[in-house]
Amino acid sequence: MAATVSNKRVTLRRYVTGFLSEDDMEVVMAEAPPLDMPVGSKAVVVKNLYVSCDPYMRNRMTRHELPSYIPDFVPGEVLENFGVMKVISSGHLDFKAGDLVWGITGWEEYTVINNPESLFMINHPELPLSYYTGMPGLTAYAGFFDVSKPKKGEYVFISAASGAVGQIVGQLAKIKGCYVVGSVGSDEKVNLLKTKFGFDDAFNYKKELDLKTTLRRCFPKGIDIYFENVGGTMLDAVLPNMGLGGRITACGMISQYNLERSEGVRNLYYIVIKRLRMEGFHVFNYYDRYYQFEEEMTRYLKEGKVAYVEDIVDGLDAAPAALIGLFTGRNVGKQLVAITQE
Amino acid sequence: MAATVSNKRVTLRRYVTGFLSEDDMEVVMAEAPPLDMPVGSKAVVVKNLYVSCDPYMRNRMTRHELPSYIPDFVPGEVLENFGVMKVISSGHLDFKAGDLVWGITGWEEYTVINNPESLFMINHPELPLSYYTGMPGLTAYAGFFDVSKPKKGEYVFISAASGAVGQIVGQLAKIKGCYVVGSVGSDEKVNLLKTKFGFDDAFNYKKELDLKTTLRRCFPKGIDIYFENVGGTMLDAVLPNMGLGGRITACGMISQYNLERSEGVRNLYYIVIKRLRMEGFHVFNYYDRYYQFEEEMTRYLKEGKVAYVEDIVDGLDAAPAALIGLFTGRNVGKQLVAITQE
Numbered sequence: 001m002a003a004t005v006s007n008k009r010v011t012l013r014r015y016v017t018g019f020l021s022e023d024d025m026e027v028v029m030a031e032a033p034p035l036d037m038p039v040g041s042k043a044v045v046v047k048n049l050y051v052s053c054d055p056y057m058r059n060r061m062t063r064h065e066l067p068s069y070i071p072d073f074v075p076g077e078v079l080e081n082f083g084v085m086k087v088i089s090s091g092h093l094d095f096k097a098g099d100l101v102w103g104i105t106g107w108e109e110y111t112v113i114n115n116p117e118s119l120f121m122i123n124h125p126e127l128p129l130s131y132y133t134g135m136p137g138l139t140a141y142a143g144f145f146d147v148s149k150p151k152k153g154e155y156v157f158i159s160a161a162s163g164a165v166g167q168i169v170g171q172l173a174k175i176k177g178c179y180v181v182g183s184v185g186s187d188e189k190v191n192l193l194k195t196k197f198g199f200d201d202a203f204n205y206k207k208e209l210d211l212k213t214t215l216r217r218c219f220p221k222g223i224d225i226y227f228e229n230v231g232g233t234m235l236d237a238v239l240p241n242m243g244l245g246g247r248i249t250a251c252g253m254i255s256q257y258n259l260e261r262s263e264g265v266r267n268l269y270y271i272v273i274k275r276l277r278m279e280g281f282h283v284f285n286y287y288d289r290y291y292q293f294e295e296e297m298t299r300y301l302k303e304g305k306v307a308y309v310e311d312i313v314d315g316l317d318a319a320p321a322a323l324i325g326l327f328t329g330r331n332v333g334k335q336l337v338a339i340t341q342e
Numbered sequence: 343m344a345a346t347v348s349n350k351r352v353t354l355r356r357y358v359t360g361f362l363s364e365d366d367m368e369v370v371m372a373e374a375p376p377l378d379m380p381v382g383s384k385a386v387v388v389k390n391l392y393v394s395c396d397p398y399m400r401n402r403m404t405r406h407e408l409p410s411y412i413p414d415f416v417p418g419e420v421l422e423n424f425g426v427m428k429v430i431s432s433g434h435l436d437f438k439a440g441d442l443v444w445g446i447t448g449w450e451e452y453t454v455i456n457n458p459e460s461l462f463m464i465n466h467p468e469l470p471l472s473y474y475t476g477m478p479g480l481t482a483y484a485g486f487f488d489v490s491k492p493k494k495g496e497y498v499f500i501s502a503a504s505g506a507v508g509q510i511v512g513q514l515a516k517i518k519g520c521y522v523v524g525s526v527g528s529d530e531k532v533n534l535l536k537t538k539f540g541f542d543d544a545f546n547y548k549k550e551l552d553l554k555t556t557l558r559r560c561f562p563k564g565i566d567i568y569f570e571n572v573g574g575t576m577l578d579a580v581l582p583n584m585g586l587g588g589r590i591t592a593c594g595m596i597s598q599y600n601l602e603r604s605e606g607v608r609n610l611y612y613i614v615i616k617r618l619r620m621e622g623f624h625v626f627n628y629y630d631r632y633y634q635f636e637e638e639m640t641r642y643l644k645e646g647k648v649a650y651v652e653d654i655v656d657g658l659d660a661a662p663a664a665l666i667g668l669f670t671g672r673n674v675g676k677q678l679v680a681i682t683q684e
Contacts, residue, residue, distance in 0.1 A: 066582060069615055104610075121474060231610060250613045264606010268573060271592045273401075273411055273466040276618045280613040 005032035008316050009108030012073045016061040019258040020327065024061065025079070032110045041091030044116045048105050050312075051083035052133035053323045053335040054164070058257040069282055078297040079107040082135040083339075092116045100125055102132040107319060109339060120290055124298045130310055130336050131301075136164035136285055139251060141293045142286035144169050146178075147279055148225045148249045152177035155219050157238065159205075160229035162189040162309070163326075164334035165251055166269070167197050169227045169308045174198050178225070181218045183234065185329040192332065194309050211237035226286065228278075232263035239267035239276075248278040258327055259271040309333030347374035350658050351450030354415045358403040361600040362669065366403065367421070374452045386458045390447050392654075393425035394475035395677040396506070397666045400599040411624055413517035421449040424477040425681075426464070434458045442467055444474040449661055451681060462632055466640045469513045472652055472678050473643075477625055478506035478568035481593060483635045484628035486518075489621055490567045494519035499562050499580065501547075502571035503532040504651070505668075507593055509539050511569050513648045514628030516540050520567070523560045525576065527671040534674065538649050559623045562664040564588065570620075572597045574605035581609035581618075590620040600669055651675030 007030045016024045018288050038044050060073045073079060088096050095101070095116055103119035105111045113119065119252040131137070142167070144150060156173045158166045161182025173180045181201040182193045193202035201218055210212040215223070215237055222243025228235060231253025242248070256262045271278060281316065300306040311331040313322045319337045327334055349372045358366045379387050402415045415421060425447040429437050437458055438616070445461035447453045455461065464474050473479070485507070486492060498515045500508045503524025510536065515522045523543040524535045535544035545559055550556040557565070557579055564585025570577060573595025584590070598604045613620060642648040653673040655664045661679045668677055 069586065069617070235610070244411065250610075252614055253611050256611055262608040262611065264608050265610055266604040266606050267597050268577070268592075269598055269604065269608055271620060272594055273622070275411070275622040275624055275627070277622075278613060280615070280617040280619075282617055285617070 004259050005035065005070060007109050009078045009106060010316055010319050011078055012061060012075050014075050015063040019073060020058055020324050022320045022324060027317055033112045035088050037089040037091040039091055043112055043114045044095050045088045045112050046085035046092045046105060047088050047110055047111060048108065048339045049084045049086060049134055050130050051105065051107055051337050051339060052081050052135060053326055053337065054081060054135065055252055055254045055257060055326050056118050057081055058321060059159055067320050071269065080104055082133050084129050084132045100129065109317060111166065122184035123294060127298060127301060130312060131308065133336055136334060137168055137297060138173060138286060138290055138293050139219050139283040140165045140168035142283060142289055143249050143251050143281055144172050146286060146312045147281045148227065150176050150178055154178045154224035155221060156225045156227065157219065157223045158182045158227040158270050160254060162333060163229060167228055167309060170199050175305060177310055189332065192309065196309065212240060215241040225249065232256050233309050236265050236267050239270040240275050242270060244274050246274060248276060249318050250278060250280040254327065310336055312336045312338050314338050343573050345375065349374035349451050351420045351448060352445050352661050354403060354417050354606065354660055356417050357405040361601050362400055362403065364632060364662045364666060369659055375454045377430050379431040379433040381433055385454055385456045386432045386434055387430045387454050388435050388447060389426035389430050389452055390450065390681045391426045391428060392472050393447065393449055393678065393679050393681060394423050395668055396423060396477065397594055397596045397599060397668050399423055399665060412422055422446055424475045426471050426474045427538060442471065448536055449658060465636060467639060472654060473650065475678055478676060479510055480628060480632055480635050481625040482507045482510035482514060484625060484631055485591050485593050485623055486514050486569065488628060489623045490569065490589050492520055492567055494516050496520045496566035497563060498522045498567045498569065499561065499565045500524045500569040502596060503575050504534050505571060506673060507652060508571055509675060512539050512541050517647060531674065534651065537621060538651065547576065554582060557583040566594060567591065571595060574598055578607050578609050579613040584612060584616050584618050586616050588616060588618050590618060592620060592622040596669065652678055654678045656680050
């Protein structure tokens, strides 16, 4: 049977410079791997149910001169990212057919995972499974609590605030008792932040003439925590508006990923003047926090304290456009690809 | 007697934009304050022996829109900075005539200090008194140990490395067992770093064609700690050369202070990629470390483990040019003004 099963997949066609286009990726039909995994092989075969579209994937499509924290994608090979999967066959004692797991997988129908220790078991299948493309949730949780180190009553600013990470950071900040403002790229998203996610204030950065002035109006006492998702011009406007001893948690800088030459940030001297801490982090270093995060978030979701807006496209054919849409702000909330209707 | 004593002083003539010039300051003769301080006034009158020239003074000469951590200088009023002083008369129980102290004072011959609690007693007058214009020493000590948090064997890069702060950071890093490279603006200073201060390597940034390549050559395994004194182009070259989890201690950004528009820094995304921590600090927040620093540094100085190069000009008339010289790299080591030959 195994030899006749096909495996649709999305590959990288070439290394990317400048703005990502659909033509940089290719949807191809390949042969599926053997769907029976011999006992003792320590690998598992999974059927991919959902995969996540995340901005950092763009970075992996550039050929880097110096090694990055995560390898560049290779032209001709399948893309990979976080996904939710069902185990089809397992050669590993900790997994059995039918288990629902999440972790890094391919943008394809079937994937052999040789290091299933890297996968997380899904302990709460009563929640929508798409929630478990989990990286953005844990990114938000670890980035906000472990890196930003918030205190009750602090003033928090979040850019790309309706995105997968931003929407959760904002709601965690409200739960923590902070005052929260977000920036987004449309009035629809401003509305989403204020009504659905309970932000105290929000603005559409595309409509503001002078971001520095906008931020001064939103934060007359200064920003204690800036959760940085965009970089460039926004970071430059934020720096003079930071409060003394403020923290900038650098999660990503999406505005820069498609630029051949990044925008220059000129106001870095405020890091000295206001003795700021700017710190980058990777969710990979916080996996030990996952099960605590899962219990806490599941409780918040069940209690209705946290909402989560997803944007799900159907099928791998739609995946390249969905990924590109992240950089034009087309998506509303977390962008996912549903690979199979199961 | 008091009314007839004159008091030479250096004042700010106007708020400064662009490159600082001698014409922005003025040396004037004023009348000295009464040199007898009534008991119970809680103030002291001091004679200023040395004052320090430090780059951050330039920043205080700009009129700031938003309040900074320290007030702007006011045109017509005397400049102030760290200095070494002898108490002439005291109305405060903790001080008596003849005491040697250091702290913030005026660029003038006599100063009334209304909050002498802000002064530090000089406990080791056997060391050259000029050492006690102490801010750079404590800045180096607190910045390196408390902010950079060095570990033995780490790779440390210091810009403006022969300057008042840089020269001490480098030597503390050697004492800590780190590998230390410094950048400076002349071959004479390269030589100073290697021979006098014991740096492992050093380069003249003015002679390097591509700082990013130079740094990669000096740090093939990446930089663990960058002690940042200059900003701009150097920071941009450092960012891709940082090692994973590296720290950038932002002490100052002297290359930017005379620019009307700062240079743009384009490589900030490495803060995310390499999960760097970039942190600004002020020595003012580390005064509680002073007496520990003094004991430790005095021991190092006596044991010959730390050298200290000073550049002393004579008299307040020479002070404006000495301050400007910091920004052209004219000084070799710590820049001081000796006000009186006492």
